[in-house]
Amino acid sequence: xxxxxxxxxxxxxxxxxxxxxxxxxxxxxxxxxxxxxxxxxxxxxxxxxxxxxxxxxxxxxxxxxxxxxxxxxxxxxxxxxxxxxxxxxxxxxxxxxxxxxxxxxxxxxxxxxxxxxxxxxxxxxxxxxxxxxxxxxxxxxxxxxxxxxxxxxxxxxxxxxxxxxxxxxxxxxxxxx
Amino acid sequence: xxxxxxxxxxxxxxxxxxxxxxxxxxxxxxxxxxxxxxxxxxxxxxxxxxxxxxxxxxxxxxxxxxxxxxxxxxxxxxxxxxxxxxxxxxxxxxxxxxxxxxxxxxxxxxxxxxxxxxxxxxxxxxxxxxxxxxxxxxxxxxxxxxxxxxxxxxxxxxxxxxxxxxxxxxxxxxxxx
DNA sequence: CGCAACCTTGCCGTTTACGTGAAAGTACGG
DNA sequence: CCGTACTTTCACGTAAACGGCAAGGTTGCG
Numbered sequence: 001x002x003x004x005x006x007x008x009x010x011x012x013x014x015x016x017x018x019x020x021x022x023x024x025x026x027x028x029x030x031x032x033x034x035x036x037x038x039x040x041x042x043x044x045x046x047x048x049x050x051x052x053x054x055x056x057x058x059x060x061x062x063x064x065x066x067x068x069x070x071x072x073x074x075x076x077x078x079x080x081x082x083x084x085x086x087x088x089x090x091x092x093x094x095x096x097x098x099x100x101x102x103x104x105x106x107x108x109x110x111x112x113x114x115x116x117x118x119x120x121x122x123x124x125x126x127x128x129x130x131x132x133x134x135x136x137x138x139x140x141x142x143x144x145x146x147x148x149x150x151x152x153x154x155x156x157x158x159x160x161x162x163x164x165x166x167x168x169x170x171x172x173x174x175x176x177x
Numbered sequence: 178x179x180x181x182x183x184x185x186x187x188x189x190x191x192x193x194x195x196x197x198x199x200x201x202x203x204x205x206x207x208x209x210x211x212x213x214x215x216x217x218x219x220x221x222x223x224x225x226x227x228x229x230x231x232x233x234x235x236x237x238x239x240x241x242x243x244x245x246x247x248x249x250x251x252x253x254x255x256x257x258x259x260x261x262x263x264x265x266x267x268x269x270x271x272x273x274x275x276x277x278x279x280x281x282x283x284x285x286x287x288x289x290x291x292x293x294x295x296x297x298x299x300x301x302x303x304x305x306x307x308x309x310x311x312x313x314x315x316x317x318x319x320x321x322x323x324x325x326x327x328x329x330x331x332x333x334x335x336x337x338x339x340x341x342x343x344x345x346x347x348x349x350x351x352x353x354x
Numbered sequence: 355c356g357c358a359a360c361c362t363t364g365c366c367g368t369t370t371a372c373g374t375g376a377a378a379g380t381a382c383g384g
Numbered sequence: 385c386c387g388t389a390c391t392t393t394c395a396c397g398t399a400a401a402c403g404g405c406a407a408g409g410t411t412g413c414g
Contacts, residue, residue: 019390029391049380051391069371071306073250076371076383102328109325116318123311127304129248134300141293148286151279187385196360206361212403228361253401361410366403373398380391 015045025062032062038076040065040083071122072126082122085115192222198231201310202239209239215253217242217260238263259296 018029035041036052041062044055054062061083068074068082092108099105210292213229218239221232231239238260244250245259261342269285276282 017390028372030372030374033392038371047380048392049391049393051380067306067310070304071250072310073248102331106325106328109321109328113318113321113325114323116314120311120314120318123307123314126248126250127184127307127311129244130300130304130307133244133249134297134304137293137297137300141290141297144286144290144293148290151283151286154279194360205402207402207404210362215401224410225359226361227363228410356414358413359411362408364406366405368401368403370397370400374396376393376395378392381389382386383388384386 015055016059017047018043018052018054021059021062023061025066027062027066035062035076038080040076040080072123082119085119089115094117116140192230192232192233193236194224195220195229195231198236198239201236202243204239204243212239212242212253215257217253217257259299265292 016024022029022032029098033052036043037072041058043052045053047053065079065083068079069076074082089112092112096105096108110162193201195209199206199209210229213220218235220229221235222230224230242256242260245256246253251259265288269289273282275284
């Protein structure tokens with residue numbers, strides 16, 4: 001971890017330049033700029049010479065985006081939606097501080113909770129469908145293992161029966177819907 | 178359900194023409210042809226005049242493909258991989274019947290099982306990462322709900338304290354990795 | 355057999371999500 | 385102050401995943 005050269009004196013809050021931030025998340029600088037172009041994030045700051053500078057929360061946000069894209073398979077458009085919710089939360093945060101009216105605050109918090117529930121629902125839906133696929137694949141695996149066992153018994157003990165193999169009905173998976 | 182016109186006398190094994198098959202799965206004929214072009218499937222038959230004709234297993238396969246694409250967010254390339262496994266299974270099926278050698282059959286079944294486990298692993302991986310996101314979102318929801326309750330108590334009982342709101346640390350989600 | 359509705363194979367267009375320079379500015383160790 | 389590596393903003397190029405259209409063949413009721 002020697003401060004090779006281009007490291008902006010790795011002290012303090014340590015703002016990262018685009019390449020460093022991108023590398024830490026596993027993205028390319030180009031992608032990060034593109035995400036910014038789409039309004040998915042904005043660097044915490046800009047240097048004197050207009051270099052993008054990212055802080056810790058930016059990196060987390062990028063990780064979140066990458067997770068949604070890679071793991072959940074969301075399009076950047078869909079991610080923009082979810083992050084717009086996030087933005088709304090931020091604005092709500094400000095609004096929350098702007099008022100002392102308990103009713104207003106309750107409204108803000110309720111909305112925020114609703115957005116979370118919405119996100120959770122989306123993710124849960126995907127998980128359920130994936131789980132259905134896993135279940136199905138496991139069933140097939142189970143049948144195959146059963147046949148392996150049966151074959152092992154046959155081999156090890158003697159001729160059981162020349163039954164023409166009760167294979168699984170040549171159905172792909174079933175894959176929910 | 179009147180046999181309007183273009184229905185090929187909906188009897189028997191009922192082979193579907195591309196539009197019917199596509200509609201049943203929620204795809205467009207164009208997509209189905211494209212999938213074929215990529216080698217993801219081949220219609221069970223062709224009519225006299227070269228019309229594509231799909232059977233039940235084709236439809237299941239299309240559903241599977243759509244599931245992987247929409248739910249799991251796999252690219253068609255990745256799906257092609259998984260389906261290549263499927264194809265290998267089919268070939269294995271034939272090979273299985275071509276031999277009576279228990280050792281050979283065991284090999285075939287073992288390979289098949291391995292492919293299933295591979296598929297299951299991929300899906301499980303995605304599920305885990307998605308679950309991590311859900312957990313994180315739920316934690317945030319929990320904190321928000323906590324604040325809602327606190328506010329309810331404050332409203333219902335009297336002025337508690339004007340503490341400047343102990344909000345959650347403005348971190349997006351965390352999203353595994 | 356007539357014709358509307360569907361199908362076929364091209365082939366070009368489009369959107370998404372970047373890759374890849376080009377031209378010019380910036381940061382920084384030496 | 386210099387060189388080099390990194391950065392900036394255009395701008396064009398590309399692979400993936402289709403949409404849409406054209407030109408022509410097929411199905412099948414009437």
